[in-house]
Amino acid sequence: MYGNGMTGAPASRISDFLVPKASFFRWLDSLRESFSVVGPVAEEDRTVFREIASADELHMEYASTMLSPGKVYLYSPREDLFRISFGKDLTIEEPPRSPVQRIIAGIHACDTHAVFYLDRTFLGAFRDPLYENRRSNTMLIALNCSAASRNCFCSSMGAGPFLKAEKGYDMLLTDLEDAYLVEIRTERCRVLFNADATQSADAEVFRRKEEKERSALRTFTKTINTDGLDRALRENPEHPVWGRTADERCLSCANCVMVCPTCFCHDVVDELSMDMKTVRRYREWDACQDARFAEVHGGNFRARRTARLRQFVTHKLDQTHQYGVFGTVGCGRCITWCPTGIDLTEMAKAIQTRKA
Amino acid sequence: MTRPRLGFFKFSCCAGCEFQTFYFQKHPAETLAAFEIVFAKMVLRGGAPEGPFDLALVEGTITEAWQADELKKIRKSSALLFAIGACAVNGGIPALKALAPELEVEGKVYKNLSPIHSIRPHPVDAYIQVDGYIRGCPPGERDLHEALTSVLAQKKPGFLRCAVCVECKLKGNICILTAYGMPCMGPVTNAGCDALCPTCKRPCYSCFGLMKQANAPALAKKFRSLGLSESDIRRKFTLFDADAALFSKADKLNED
Numbered sequence A: 001m002y003g004n005g006m007t008g009a010p011a012s013r014i015s016d017f018l019v020p021k022a023s024f025f026r027w028l029d030s031l032r033e034s035f036s037v038v039g040p041v042a043e044e045d046r047t048v049f050r051e052i053a054s055a056d057e058l059h060m061e062y063a064s065t066m067l068s069p070g071k072v073y074l075y076s077p078r079e080d081l082f083r084i085s086f087g088k089d090l091t092i093e094e095p096p097r098s099p100v101q102r103i104i105a106g107i108h109a110c111d112t113h114a115v116f117y118l119d120r121t122f123l124g125a126f127r128d129p130l131y132e133n134r135r136s137n138t139m140l141i142a143l144n145c146s147a148a149s150r151n152c153f154c155s156s157m158g159a160g161p162f163l164k165a166e167k168g169y170d171m172l173l174t175d176l177e178d179a180y181l182v183e184i185r186t187e188r189c190r191v192l193f194n195a196d197a198t199q200s201a202d203a204e205v206f207r208r209k210e211e212k213e214r215s216a217l218r219t220f221t222k223t224i225n226t227d228g229l230d231r232a233l234r235e236n237p238e239h240p241v242w243g244r245t246a247d248e249r250c251l252s253c254a255n256c257v258m259v260c261p262t263c264f265c266h267d268v269v270d271e272l273s274m275d276m277k278t279v280r281r282y283r284e285w286d287a288c289q290d291a292r293f294a295e296v297h298g299g300n301f302r303a304r305r306t307a308r309l310r311q312f313v314t315h316k317l318d319q320t321h322q323y324g325v326f327g328t329v330g331c332g333r334c335i336t337w338c339p340t341g342i343d344l345t346e347m348a349k350a351i352q353t354r355k356a
Numbered sequence B: 001m002t003r004p005r006l007g008f009f010k011f012s013c014c015a016g017c018e019f020q021t022f023y024f025q026k027h028p029a030e031t032l033a034a035f036e037i038v039f040a041k042m043v044l045r046g047g048a049p050e051g052p053f054d055l056a057l058v059e060g061t062i063t064e065a066w067q068a069d070e071l072k073k074i075r076k077s078s079a080l081l082f083a084i085g086a087c088a089v090n091g092g093i094p095a096l097k098a099l100a101p102e103l104e105v106e107g108k109v110y111k112n113l114s115p116i117h118s119i120r121p122h123p124v125d126a127y128i129q130v131d132g133y134i135r136g137c138p139p140g141e142r143d144l145h146e147a148l149t150s151v152l153a154q155k156k157p158g159f160l161r162c163a164v165c166v167e168c169k170l171k172g173n174i175c176i177l178t179a180y181g182m183p184c185m186g187p188v189t190n191a192g193c194d195a196l197c198p199t200c201k202r203p204c205y206s207c208f209g210l211m212k213q214a215n216a217p218a219l220a221k222k223f224r225s226l227g228l229s230e231s232d233i234r235r236k237f238t239l240f241d242a243d244a245a246l247f248s249k250a251d252k253l254n255e256d
């Protein structure tokens, strides 16, 4: 499903280069003239994705960020949809589509897969015009991970640490110490790429890439067994691990949902002006951990905390019938940023081993 | 179109909510234009406290018997009555006195107790039915605007009910609880402030009160693991919510 014609025609030929880092960053810097370049930047002791004023700001050896670049820059936490005015006639005014051309540099493999997941939602049966506009105006420069963070389990989900997909993004980087292996995936990126001192990548470079992948794979401490996982979860809605975790640890704070790069739910809010002449309609990320989420007239489908926690975890580990893939990319954010450290891989293990 | 008749009433509190409504929020002039102000001491001399009102906004904790009588009268003369602010909604700061015996608290403040007729503090819904809760100390922009425009549009207000964490994440703040071990009350506190304190790297102290779906014992356990003492934890949960945490609503705070 990824691709969606959103990232230009597939490359007529695959172009692979070995590029000294200094030269790569000079090239990236030169793009700032016509693009808003977003990348990982160290702020205090954390890394966040934000627009850079110079490639010197980039911190490419970063561990997982709290929010994924795709969810912030392609989806957007909150945005205006339209404004209704009640005058003599009723008028509906949409905000102009953003003309910004953007590059997201250094997006990890799991987060690139998470973008593919958002594509399934926003460029599937219904094409969301706001997302579509940003997706087609954004080039993704993906980065293979050299080492896993404590809660990463992307290797179990086939979403990392190295990116195997060949479509749906523009360029792939592999860190080879003083140089990057640059693999160009789209024609629009090939046209743009003019870094100096590049050599075409030979078999030896790809051998080094494989070695890097093997050493990255050795750094994983967290795994999940996906074999029959969806079925195991579906068959155990009343397993004690749900109630126990919900009662003893889950705060219903929704941090898990907010940081999850594949969580796509939003609420649509109307803000009426005091003179009752205009309505601003906007959307913002919503969360199934908020009791209000599944409330309808006369009742609530998930009034219990247990049901809400189970909703999140099963959407990630069971609901494969939605898009034919698991809802998790194994980034580990929901574990890292849960105030009580609730770990969906542990819950899955408890169910798979039928431990109470 | 006739403008809804508005009454604003104050019980035990700092009057910050009335100040917020008529002076400090983003739309004070529009508010004054949209409503007919029938009684509100900060904007109108005299006025008609007897009403009738289309909307009564009530701030403050009920801490004296006469206030309860007054409150019941306001309820009878108002089509809609909203509690506004932490004091009226949760008990707020004045309800701190619920943590000690009445006589002991009075003795700490007054020498001569004979003119003091103080009673146990309660939020207004301990005495009357309330149609809406505008939380906060003082109320946040979003819920206040939603309350006032909903009355104008004659619809049910959609107040925020999620945790402060949701607003905190929408702003992209690095979580100070998880990243730095600061005892933030955000995970159990009702949203509405746009995560004011965590955005300034200060732990939330729950001035919007516990959200209904809060799992207070689970956060208390987390605070214990951060090394907070039992009395520190108790203070955190009772600063704005003493009455709710201790008495009337304890059953509602822990679902399931």
Ligand code: SF4
Binding pocket: A249, A250, A251, A252, A253, A254, A255, A256, A257, A289, A309, A337, A338, A339, A340, A341, A342
């Ligand atoms: S972040 Fe953790 S505590 Fe908060 S709702 Fe999610 S699982 Fe529950």
Ligand code: SF4
Binding pocket: A256, A259, A260, A261, A262, A263, A316, A327, A328, A329, A330, A331, A332, A333, A334, A335
């Ligand atoms: S469910 Fe957790 S590990 Fe999976 S993608 Fe979402 S945040 Fe990452």
Ligand code: SF4
Binding pocket: A255, A339, B164, B165, B166, B168, B169, B173, B174, B175, B176, B177, B178, B184, B185, B186, B187, B195, B198, B204
């Ligand atoms: S800083 Fe506080 S309010 Fe913000 S996400 Fe963390 S716990 Fe929640």
Ligand code: SF4
Binding pocket: B137, B164, B189, B193, B194, B195, B196, B197, B198, B203, B204, B205, B206, B207, B208, B209
């Ligand atoms: S963060 Fe907490 S204490 Fe600060 S304004 Fe919001 S609710 Fe009040």
